[in-house]
Amino acid sequence: MTLTKKKIISVVGARPNFMKLAPVERELRKYKSLFIHKIIHTGQHYDYTLSRIFFKDLDLPKPDIYLGAGSASHAEQTAKIMEEFEKVVLKEKPDLVIVFGDVNSTLACSIVCSKIHYKGGTLPVAHVEAGLRSFDMKMPEEINRIITDSLSKYLFVTEKVGVENLKNEGIEKNKIYLVGDTMIDTLVQSKSRISRSKILSKLNLKPNQYILSTIHRPSNVDNRKNLFKIISIFNEISLTVSNYNPNIKIVLPAHPRTLKMLKSFRLSNKINRIKNMLLIEPAGYTDFIKLLGESKLVITDSGGIQEEATFLKIPCLTLRDSFERSETVKLGTNTLCRLDEKLIQMKIKEIFEGKYKKSKVPHLMDGKASQRIVSIVKSNII
Ligand code: UD1
Numbered sequence: 001m002t003l004t005k006k007k008i009i010s011v012v013g014a015r016p017n018f019m020k021l022a023p024v025e026r027e028l029r030k031y032k033s034l035f036i037h038k039i040i041h042t043g044q045h046y047d048y049t050l051s052r053i054f055f056k057d058l059d060l061p062k063p064d065i066y067l068g069a070g071s072a073s074h075a076e077q078t079a080k081i082m083e084e085f086e087k088v089v090l091k092e093k094p095d096l097v098i099v100f101g102d103v104n105s106t107l108a109c110s111i112v113c114s115k116i117h118y119k120g121g122t123l124p125v126a127h128v129e130a131g132l133r134s135f136d137m138k139m140p141e142e143i144n145r146i147i148t149d150s151l152s153k154y155l156f157v158t159e160k161v162g163v164e165n166l167k168n169e170g171i172e173k174n175k176i177y178l179v180g181d182t183m184i185d186t187l188v189q190s191k192s193r194i195s196r197s198k199i200l201s202k203l204n205l206k207p208n209q210y211i212l213s214t215i216h217r218p219s220n221v222d223n224r225k226n227l228f229k230i231i232s233i234f235n236e237i238s239l240t241v242s243n244y245n246p247n248i249k250i251v252l253p254a255h256p257r258t259l260k261m262l263k264s265f266r267l268s269n270k271i272n273r274i275k276n277m278l279l280i281e282p283a284g285y286t287d288f289i290k291l292l293g294e295s296k297l298v299i300t301d302s303g304g305i306q307e308e309a310t311f312l313k314i315p316c317l318t319l320r321d322s323f324e325r326s327e328t329v330k331l332g333t334n335t336l337c338r339l340d341e342k343l344i345q346m347k348i349k350e351i352f353e354g355k356y357k358k359s360k361v362p363h364l365m366d367g368k369a370s371q372r373i374v375s376i377v378k379s380n381i382i
Contacts, residue, residue, distance in 0.1 A: 005036050006382060008037045008381075009089070009092060009094040011100070012100060013103060014050070016103065016303070018058060019058060019182075019186040020100040021039070022058040022189075023369070026370070038094070039061065040085065046068075046071075050256070057284045069081045086116075095124075096377065096381055101128070101129050102148070107148055124381075125151060126155075127149060127154070129157075130155035130157050130166065132162055133146075139219070146169070150169070153175060154177065156373050157178045159180075159181075159325065159327045160327075162178070179372040179376070181365055184365045184366075187289060189367070197290035205251065208296050209296070210278075210296065211250045213250060213298065215230060224267075229339050233341050234274050234277065236345065238250060242276070250278065251291060252279050252280070254282065293312045297348070300316065300318060300319065306318055310328040310333050311361055315333045316332075317344055319337055323336050328362075
């Protein structure tokens, strides 16, 4: 008897999606006799440094279909992705759609699938990185997560608390799978490539002699008062750390949103005047993880970096009011600092004096999440 292959579509659109897809794609590739796997890129991110470089760094095949959504308001961007994705789905007729993380592309495509009925049911969605909650409805990502999870048939959860969050929202137990974090699979699989990165010598940096930072959340950069405060905090940090080592630099790969807001609030000069501040373009995956792994500490408002820092045992100070990755705080290297300058200074001193909290790598950060995911997909859709 010949088996008809099942068609799976994976949807990605923005920078944090690509490293979550890569190991799943690699794992699905092992079962070419069972699956046809297509990658759809929504075009939410389109700059080379936010998109194409990741396909190169992660050895991802070129997307099969590019929707070209681009930037716009939340409603416009989501609507545009939905319109284009619906056409693709109606033509391709996949058996399963996989969405990743919490960006607008994730939300848009899961809504589309949940209203398409064929082959005797609703087009099933699998959500990779389900269950995370910040309980902060001011974050667009929190809205995206809640809706995507409520519409998905397979919820692939990264950490224990995610399972509790989903159960508390009334999601049936049989949809929930605790599998770990595919982003960490990518890190594990990219180790040798990362070790070959030349980014430190290119930027004239020495291991342990710089602080890495990334800031791009709308709540931090789209509000002048907060962006001004963050720059003042960087200035104070620069003064504090130069007491320990006058050569310490602060390296900030700047997201286009951050650069745009620095300009529009006329704060570019203020940040450029900070001693030892190095503003650089957004880095690709390999260079970024190299920068992270060799840094003294990282200051960020990203979600994924909190996990990567925990895995690499790099102290991480998070400039947000809420967090969704509890294990990084409870077990890992992460401290939620908000924009509390005193707390940040205290943590910096602890780090430089070797008194920062001891951390552990959570057990599901084992590089095997995508194997678990594909094995569940296999036993459910074949
Ligand atoms: C999106 C995600 C966020 C994720 C981040 C990582 C949502 C709601 N947010 O935020 O969760 O942490 O990606 O980067 O999906 N821009 C460019 N070039 C690009 C893309 C964007 O210059 O290739 C600029 C545009 O001015 C755009 C702005 O960045 O308006 C914001 O882009 P957008 O995709 O709306 O959200 P991000 O801030 O990137």
